[in-house]
Amino acid sequence: MAQIKVYGLAEKLNPIKVDLSHIIHTSVSEVLQLPPEKRFHRFFPLDKTDFYYPNDRTENYLIIEISIFEGRSKETKKELIHKLIKDINQNLNISVNDIEITIFETPKSNWGIRGFPGDELTLNYKVEV
Known part of the structure; x- marks a missing residue:
């Protein structure tokens, strides 16, 4: 399971949402x-009055928050961060300085999915990668 939130300025985020989600x-x-059907993305396009960021960022600045079950290795999480930054930079021409990613890991028991705590679900994928 991975729940993903993306924050950015509305005028910059809205035109790229489909490509960024891909x-x-x-x-x-x-x-x-x-599995390919596990797409859980939410976009938060913000007005300039609602999104403050440092002077060394541009209007393309993105914040990506990824919530996942605990269990992935440190190397896997780093690989995900590197891949996201590289692919967003190359495909959307957004500077690496304008991309920030945070991964939040929580125990499966802290998730409620399809009427059950996450640790009581039978998953069709492996978490320990």
């Missing part, structure tokens, strides 16, 4: 080995 989904599916 990049994120491809990266998460490949690196975390999630």
Whole structure:
């Protein structure tokens, strides 16, 4: 399971949402080995008055938050971060300085999915990658 939130300025984020979702989904599916149907993305286009960021970022600045079950190795999480930054930079021409990613890991028992705590579900994919 991976729930993903993306924050950015509305005027910059809205035009790229479809392409960005595709990049994120491809990266998460490949690196975390999630099934293709597991796409859970939410976009938060913000008005300039609601999104403050440092002077060394541009209007293309993106914040990507990824919530996942705990269990992935440190190397896997780093690989995901590297792949996302590289692919977003290359495909959307967004500077690596304008891309920030945070991965939040929680125990499966902290998730409620399809009427059950996550640790009571039978998954069709492996978490320990």
